[in-house]
Amino acid sequence: MSSLTILAIETPSLGDRSYLVHDGEVAFVIDPQRDIGRVLALLEEHHLRLTDVFETHIHNDYVTGGLALAQRTGAAYHVNAADEVSFERTPITDGETVAAGSRMKIRAIATPGHTFTHLSYALLDGDEPYAVFTGGSLLYGATGRPDLLGEEHTDALVRHQHASAHKLAEQLPDEAEVFPTHGFGSFCAATQSESTQSTIGQEKRSNPALTQDEETYARELLEGLASWPAYYAHMGPANAAGPGAPDLSPVQPADAHELRRRIEAGEWVVDLRNRTAFAAGHAPGTLNFGLDGPFATYLGWLIEWGTPVTLLGETADDVAEAQRELVRIGIDRPAAQATGGPEYWTDGTLASFATGTFADLEQVRRHRPVLVLDVRRADEHEKTRISGAMNIPLHELPQRVAELPDAEVWVHCAGGYRAGVAASILDAAGLRPVAVDDSFANAEDVGLPVVGSEV
Known part of the structure; x- marks a missing residue:
């Protein structure tokens, strides 16, 4: 099993990880993000054939790239058979084992808590678990939050989450490595951790879900939950509907007159520069969500869903990066774009503060x-x-x-x-x-x- 490679695909702006696992010839992917180009590039770089894509759950914090990736590569798309979805998938259930190529086996483990139908996936060496991909179940020093499906389900889900953590700890050896999807800044995590790697044994010693009784864990977790981004409400339905591949081609350019018209119409014209540059001078009425921070999280959180967005970047690459960030949360096509600097984005005097x-x-x-x-x-x-x-x-x-x-x-x-x-x-x-x-x-x-x- 030491010949297997596990590659983490980081999405720091959303606080998530996807994973590509391969044996040098065949690969499978766990919880891919919407911009599947990163996965395709790794497959090409390592000369791999993708056979399987697995979802741990119907995600609440981003639009999945799983269906688009499976359609692009011909891989089987494994989604819990209990999930109600509007697309063709390869249904998978608790305890089912899938062979990826001739050397890798993946076993599904029901771990409800983050959602009712959440699955974790154990990577097997023979019949023994070698690693586990835990999605929004067991995180590093934490668990996924149980309140995203509505207040009426929270109490049941937090107790499921505690039981699921214990189930993983009982079924898996202490040395099994843990690879969660959430927990790196994602608001899907109940709390945040600085850890970048862990094992089942380490989590047994440090994770509240495994060191506290159910009542204490439930009470303290629920007392500590903070607000979560408003756009989350749109992610589950989008993922259940089966999102296609995003269109990342450039959008139409806008001149200063067009930008002013859009601002006066109540649209969002977003300046992507860092906050220092924006404060020093910007087109009046524009909003600053810099690419140097959690751009998509806060733009998606604050905007009234469906409001047209125009992107202003110093370079075309900046605008392209912003487009890529936005498709991950379901804002597929900006209304327009402009590049250069604020002197090109207004016909009048620049604003500043x-x-x-x-x-x-x-x-x-x-x-x-x-x-x-x-x-x-x-x-x-x-x-x-x-x-x-x-x-x-x-x-x-x-x-x-x-x-x-x-x-x-x-x-x-x-x-x-x-x-x-x-x-x-x-x-x-x-x-x-x-x-x-x-x-x-x-x-x-x-x-x-x-x-x-x-x-």
Whole structure:
């Protein structure tokens, strides 16, 4: 089995991993993302024949590339027989073993919890498990969240999740390596971990699902769950319908007049540059979701679903990268694009706003009153916050801008990315933001009054 190779295909912007496993000739794939070109490139690079594609579950945080990949390569597409889908698949059930080529065997293990029909897949060496692909079941130091199917199912699912973790721990040897799909920043994870690899034995020692009794695990997990992106509501239906391959060809260009028309029509015109460059100068009314952060997660979370999106990038490659990110969450075709810089994107004067640090904020507060706006999630704000700060989580801001007074608004988050997005929203609404581009860990150190449970 040591001759087998497991390649992780990272999607950092969504916090997920897909996996390609091969024996030098034949390959199978677990939970492929929508942009299947990355898988196809690996198959070509290693001269592999893809025989099987496996889904651990009907995903809630991205649009799958599984059906398109199977159709492109002729591979069998394995989806739980209990899942209600609108496409032809190779149904698979708990305990079923699939041979991939002559040297690899994969056994399905029912692990409900993240969804009711979730499967994990054990990779066998003979009849012994060598590794396990756990999807949204057993993660590194955590489990997938159980609340994405609705509040009415959460209690049942969290108890299924606890039982499924124990099932894996009982059926698999301690040395079996664990390869989850979620848990690398994905909001599908109940909590986050810094780990990049693990085994069943390590999880037995550190994972709350395996170290706590069911009641304690359920209570603490549910108490710690935070908000999840609004676009998740569209992912399950899209995946059950059978998404095809995305169209990543360039979209029509737009000049400054066309961009202004789209902004005035209420469409989103999105500047992909980093937050520092955007603050220094941008086309009025544009919004800043930089490619240097979780671009698709936050754009998909904030936008009213179906609103046309136009992309502004310094280069065509930037726009192409943004298109690739967006198809992963089901925003298939931007309305238009423009490249170059803000001087090409407006016929008038550029807009701008100030940036600062927490040290700057501490000094300013000595001389004049300002509003401190914290756009972190409510759970983050509750744990520790600047005394007197107003909290409007970023994902609520577009609907709550009217709550803000006509004042100088110093907007902050944990590290700067969300504050940059928020400042662009406030600027487009005619307010006077100052974006705090700094780590929140510095706030108390520079003398700002910080309160909360973690102080």
